[in-house]
Amino acid sequence: MSTITSRGTITIDVEACKGCELCITACPPQVLSMGTALNQAGFHSPLLHPGCTGCAACLFVCPDFCFEVFRFEQPMATAVPA
Amino acid sequence: MVTIDTEHPPSNARQVGALKPDLLITGEHHLCPGCGEPLALRCLLDTITELELTAQTIGVMGIGCYTAFSMTLDVDLVQALHGRAPSVATGVKRMRPDATVFTLQGDGDMVNEGLQEVLHTAARGEAVTCVLLNNGVFGETGGHMTATTVLGQRTKNTLEGRDAAYHGYPILIGDLLARLEGATYVARGSVHNAGAVARTKKMVRRALECQERREGFSFVEILTMCPTGWFIPTGEGPGYLHDTLGEVHVMGELKVDGRIRTTEELHAENVARQRDVEARLAAGGLDD
Numbered sequence: 001m002s003t004i005t006s007r008g009t010i011t012i013d014v015e016a017c018k019g020c021e022l023c024i025t026a027c028p029p030q031v032l033s034m035g036t037a038l039n040q041a042g043f044h045s046p047l048l049h050p051g052c053t054g055c056a057a058c059l060f061v062c063p064d065f066c067f068e069v070f071r072f073e074q075p076m077a078t079a080v081p082a
Numbered sequence: 083m084v085t086i087d088t089e090h091p092p093s094n095a096r097q098v099g100a101l102k103p104d105l106l107i108t109g110e111h112h113l114c115p116g117c118g119e120p121l122a123l124r125c126l127l128d129t130i131t132e133l134e135l136t137a138q139t140i141g142v143m144g145i146g147c148y149t150a151f152s153m154t155l156d157v158d159l160v161q162a163l164h165g166r167a168p169s170v171a172t173g174v175k176r177m178r179p180d181a182t183v184f185t186l187q188g189d190g191d192m193v194n195e196g197l198q199e200v201l202h203t204a205a206r207g208e209a210v211t212c213v214l215l216n217n218g219v220f221g222e223t224g225g226h227m228t229a230t231t232v233l234g235q236r237t238k239n240t241l242e243g244r245d246a247a248y249h250g251y252p253i254l255i256g257d258l259l260a261r262l263e264g265a266t267y268v269a270r271g272s273v274h275n276a277g278a279v280a281r282t283k284k285m286v287r288r289a290l291e292c293q294e295r296r297e298g299f300s301f302v303e304i305l306t307m308c309p310t311g312w313f314i315p316t317g318e319g320p321g322y323l324h325d326t327l328g329e330v331h332v333m334g335e336l337k338v339d340g341r342i343r344t345t346e347e348l349h350a351e352n353v354a355r356q357r358d359v360e361a362r363l364a365a366g367g368l369d370d
């Protein structure tokens with residue numbers, strides 16, 4: 001096991017998402033990926049992986065206002081399989 | 083792969099960004115996936131909130147996909163006919179000089195249907211702020227060419243690409259307005275990536291501040307993605323915008339405090355800014 005540090009995190013309004021994927025490419029550390037589950041409207045939505053910096057790039061580019069962005073007072077370490 | 087809970091807000095963190103702009107009653111809308119117009123609208127609304135202008139703001143809406151937001155916008159609005167928003171805004175501002183007056187129009191609305199309205203409003207130096215959402219197509223009616231469609235751009239009625247010999251040349255409306263004496267602040271932003279959105283928001287702020295100082299006409303053109311009208315996958319929208327519209331409608335502040343800036347100046351600034359934004363994003367944030 002190793003650890004990845006996250007300086008920030010986000011919430012995602014999955015039901016508001018229209019699956020455009022703009023957030024995926026906008027995220028500088030590339031910690032967003034498209035999930036496989038469908039929301040009520042039939043769209044895929046993003047998943048967050050460890051390493052978010054709280055930079056808010058995802059919020060800036062989301063046309064459907066799906067994100068809230070937070071910065072931790074103390075960075076969070078998440079254990080990940082090596 | 084490890085996935086982090088994004089359903090519940092964390093308890094030990096400071097919120098730095100909210101879901102929807104304060105001035106939208108709901109974030110729900112029926113614009114297409116990957117549309118750039120909600121991003122441009124966010125730049126405008128968040129700036130109005132930050133400058134504490136909400137109570138005195140009156141917007142004038144043109145007609146396009148963005149008009150759907152007139153149902154959920156929490157500011158006073160007047161609905162204009164196609165292309166007439168700048169003239170309506172002139173009337174509003176002259177009757178209510180203390181109001182902050184903005185217009186919101188698309189390229190079809192402003193540059194095709196009502197070009198003379200914005201030209202005369204700028205030439206008269208009316209202290210209003212006109213915002214143009216420019217995607218180079220009539221998005222709402224199916225993706226046809228507008229006056230701002232760039233040469234080679236494929237649209238519903240330019241299937242082989244816009245051809246100067248047959249369709250004429252695009253109108254670079256920002257550059258045209260910048261030449262007018264009455265225009266004090268003219269800028270062209272874009273929403274094709276986070277850095278561009280942050281920069282565009284600053285342009286909107288400067289335009290509204292220009293109006294607050296009663297310094298004349300201010301204008302912000304914002305290049306927006308229209309994947310539906312461009313017939314491309316949503317994920318390709320930002321790159322397409324940058325490589326087609328963005329190459330011709332060059333981003334930057336075209337006129338500041340009445341001084342026109344050259345395309346070379348804009349290009350040099352764009353390269354420097356791109357590097358700066360990449361560095362700041364890598365360091366963890368776009369806020370100052």
Ligand code: SF4
Pocket residue numbers: 008009010026027028029030031032048051052053054055056057058059069
């Ligand atoms: S806040 Fe920044 S790092 Fe975190 S998910 Fe959004 S874009 Fe990625």
Ligand code: SF4
Pocket residue numbers: 016017018019020021022023024045046061062063064065066116
């Ligand atoms: S940018 Fe917004 S709407 Fe598009 S996929 Fe990401 S969360 Fe969904």
Ligand code: SF4
Pocket residue numbers: 112113114115116117118119147217221222307308309310311
């Ligand atoms: S047609 Fe184009 S401008 Fe209109 S909502 Fe769809 S993507 Fe946006």
